[in-house]
Amino acid sequence: MSRQKTIDQTQLFYETEQLILEAGYTGFHFKALAERLGVARSTIYNYYPRKEELITAYMLHLIEEAVRKMDDAIKSEEPLKTLLRIWVKYANMHQMLQIMPYIDQKATPKVEENTQKMYALFREMKKKISDVLYKGQQEGQIRTDIQMPTLVGLMMATVQIPVHHTELEEWVNEVHDLLLNGFTN
Amino acid sequence: MSRQKTIDQTQLFYETEQLILEAGYTGFHFKALAERLGVARSTIYNYYPRKEELITAYMLHLIEEAVRKMDDAIKSEEPLKTLLRIWVKYANMHQMLQIMPYIDQKATPKVEENTQKMYALFREMKKKISDVLYKGQQEGQIRTDIQMPTLVGLMMATVQIPVHHTELEEWVNEVHDLLLNGFTN
Amino acid sequence: MSRQKTIDQTQLFYETEQLILEAGYTGFHFKALAERLGVARSTIYNYYPRKEELITAYMLHLIEEAVRKMDDAIKSEEPLKTLLRIWVKYANMHQMLQIMPYIDQKATPKVEENTQKMYALFREMKKKISDVLYKGQQEGQIRTDIQMPTLVGLMMATVQIPVHHTELEEWVNEVHDLLLNGFTN
Amino acid sequence: MSRQKTIDQTQLFYETEQLILEAGYTGFHFKALAERLGVARSTIYNYYPRKEELITAYMLHLIEEAVRKMDDAIKSEEPLKTLLRIWVKYANMHQMLQIMPYIDQKATPKVEENTQKMYALFREMKKKISDVLYKGQQEGQIRTDIQMPTLVGLMMATVQIPVHHTELEEWVNEVHDLLLNGFTN
DNA sequence: CATGAATGAGGCTTCATTCAT
DNA sequence: GATGAATGAAGCCTCATTCAT
Structure with missing residues (x-):
């Protein structure tokens, strides 16, 4: 045809x-x-009749994939470490999110729609991380004297830590340890 | 008029x-x-005969200022916390650094020069942070089982943590505590 | 579906x-x-292998239809009024004719052919109007001190007069009266 | 400078x-x-940062000029003939007005403004013609049994009458006569 | 120095049209 | 015939940059 x-x-x-x-x-x-x-x-x-439409469609796709993986992660034994692993694998997603402010989010209705969905998914992701941490608090492992957004924020910020390691897994272990136990002996 | x-x-x-x-x-x-x-x-x-010249000149100026403040910081009582405070106050510097890759760094010799200087200063900044942490290790407060770049990386990543606090100082205290002691009780 | x-x-x-x-x-x-x-x-x-071919084919079709109706009109009792009525009913034809100059009339042989035919039909239409007016002159009703193209021109120009009337027929009557008797008492 | x-x-x-x-x-x-x-x-x-801005600015300028001339016209001895003369001299204005519908009138605020002003001036022009005709009616020369918009419409439609004449003034005389006295003897 | 004027390079989009299936 | 896919030509627009005064 x-x-x-x-x-x-x-x-x-x-x-x-x-x-x-x-x-x-x-x-x-x-x-x-x-x-x-x-x-x-x-x-x-x-x-894609608009540059912005392609870019947001791509991002949406990326974040959807990440969210899906996180869903599984939460059921794992070491949820925080698993989340960390996923989060870092999707490090480029983080980079993409940073360009959002420079996109004309009202270019077309489709762009607006994609943008809305993306932000919703992003909030969902943060929620999932919060949930894991909250559960840790309930179970007495995670401290409760720090505001939740700060905890989540630090966890998410780790994406910026360069990977000097031979294996990504080493990075994950090190950062996980550092997050949990801090700098001090 | x-x-x-x-x-x-x-x-x-x-x-x-x-x-x-x-x-x-x-x-x-x-x-x-x-x-x-x-x-x-x-x-x-x-x-400034070139867009890139202005932008790099501005950035250089910014980073120079930050480095100067850090020099004083190191002599303070709580050097890590002071560094954190400065680093966060210059959060926009961090943002600026992220746009560097998209600048034509060879536009003019002046641009190249500025860029070189900036990177040098940036390395210097990391060095200063390393030094403070290293001193902490010598004195037995900071753990030594984590690679130094990871420590520095986490410290620098904290700029990404949103400030939900009334006072910047609260943020500094919370993040400092979290960095030192980790998520666990 | x-x-x-x-x-x-x-x-x-x-x-x-x-x-x-x-x-x-x-x-x-x-x-x-x-x-x-x-x-x-x-x-x-x-x-239609060419945009212009479709458009000219359509116009040709339209003008052919109008000319056919005019043929009948001439045999009616009040030929001028009947012509006016037809002319106005085909007001869009008038609009179409105005876009002709902007069409690439040599796009294809077919386009050229359509265009030629259209212009021929258009001249024929004007001829029919002239004929009716000429007959009026012969019979002593229409004045002879005005150049024929001016008479025809005014008659054709009426298509531009907006229709504020409830019924198209009212418009026709009013304009017909005005054309015949003029503005003065 | x-x-x-x-x-x-x-x-x-x-x-x-x-x-x-x-x-x-x-x-x-x-x-x-x-x-x-x-x-x-x-x-x-x-x-002109926008095609539409130039075009509407030009049109506005044109119509402003025409309105200004009409103001003088009205004070002349044969106001209707004078209006006709002006109207026809500005025949291209008429053509311009016809392209208005195809212009994106909301392209920029400036375009919108120009468009509004143009329409206002155009209404003003029609008003001036009405006024002249109305005065004629008061003085008993112009018939009152035809709706005013039809009178104005016919007068304005005359721009469409082709000029076959050696002198524009001949055209004006002929059309003026025709408008006033109609087709009949 | 400051400026208004002019320009070229480069990116954004739309659409008529062709073509293989 | 009908269609989805691909394309080139053409128009729109913005901005860095140069230049004469």
Whole structure:
């Protein structure tokens, strides 16, 4: 019925991610993206009529995936460590979130919708972390004299800690230990 | 009647900072800057012949100031807490550093120079933090089973923790406590 | 469930007309047209390989219809009034004619052909009006001291007079009276 | 203080008018305009940041001029004929008004403002014509059995009558006569 | 120095049109 | 025939930068 497709969602999202990571939002154009994909610029417009629509669709997809994994994480034995592992694997998600303020969130209704959903999911993620920590408090392992948002904040901030380690798992162990026990002996 | 016609360095840096904070690197143009300053766009070129030159000059200035304050900090009684306080007060510096990758660092020799200096200063800052922690290790307060970059990394990551507190000092105390003693009871 | 998949000439012309009337030539695209018709854009190309071909075909069809009606009109008792009535009913034809200059009339041989035919028919229409007026002059009702093109021109210009009337027939009567007897008492 | 100007308002408006008359709204681009003016496309943007802004500014200017002339006209001896003369001299204004529907009237606040003003002036023009006709009615020359909007409409429609005459004044005389006395002997 | 004027490069989008199935 | 896919040409617009005064 029609010609063969040359770009698929997966590849499109993959190159979108790569381009943003390499060039930042400033350097993210359909021109550059088209070159990477080896298609004409206008072709992309047949899929996403607006730069912002593609970018938010991609982000939404990313965060949805992360949230799904977290759901499983919570049921694991060491939930905090598992959350940490996921959170760090999705470190680029964190980077993406930082570019949100520079996106025209009212570009099209679709963009607005995607944005809303993303923020909702992001709040959900924080909620999941809170829940794990709260459970720890109930069970007496986690201290209660620090405000919850500060606890969550520190946990989430760890994404910024560079990975000097041979294995990601080493990083996870070290940071987990540090979070739980602090700097002091 | 007419707005101020001459450019004042201080105001120039101030507006540069504001503009970047409000609009990000994407929204940082000489056009917008000139409007804020109430001068013609071309006037700015008499001071900084290149957008990148202005931006790196401003950042360099910012980081120099922070480093200077840190020098004093180290001599204080609670050096870690003082460092934390400074680091957080210069939180925007952190934001600025994140835009560095998107700046054409070879635009002009001056830009290259500024960039080099900035990175040097940034390394110096990390060194200062390391030193404080190292001293703590020598004195037996800080644990030695965690790699130094991880310690420094966590300390620096704290800028990301949102400030829900009435007073910045509360935030500092809470985060300091958390860093030292960890999540557990 | 799905919208009609085959194109029907009548509907095609109908939507063409509607779209031009609503959006003007500027807003007349195959994209918009295809949406209205509920078919793929490319489908239209199976019928009209060129935008201009469709548009001129439609116009030709419209003007042919009008000319046919005028033929009958001339045989009526009040030929001028009847012509006026037809002319006004085909007011959109007038609008269409105004977009002709902006169409690439040499796009394809077919377009050229349609255009030629249209202009011929249009001249024929003017001829018919002239004939009616000329007959009036012969019979002594219509004055002869005004150049014929001016008479015809005024008659055709009436299409621009807005219809504030409840019934179109009222408009016709009023304008007819005005044309014949003028502004004065 | 600055470089010499290469385009002035007058020339800009003149070329705008010519281009619209020749190419219609479809063919009116800054690209074409810039070529005519012999400047870079972007230069025009320094004056009018939006295509619609230029076009509406030009139209407003045109209609303002016409209204001003009409004011004088009304005091003349043969006001209706004078109005007719002016109206026809500004025939292109009429053409401009017809493209209004295809302009994005909400493009910018300035565009909206211009549009509002234009419509107001246009209503004013119609009012002036009405006033002249009304005065004629009071003085017993103009018939009162035809609705005023129809009278005004016919008068305004005359712009559409082609000028086959050697002198514009001949056209004016002929049309004026025709309007007043009608087609009949 | 300050400025208004001009410009080119580059990014954003839309649409007519072609083509393989 | 009908369609989805791809594309190029063309128009829109913004901004860094240069230049003459």
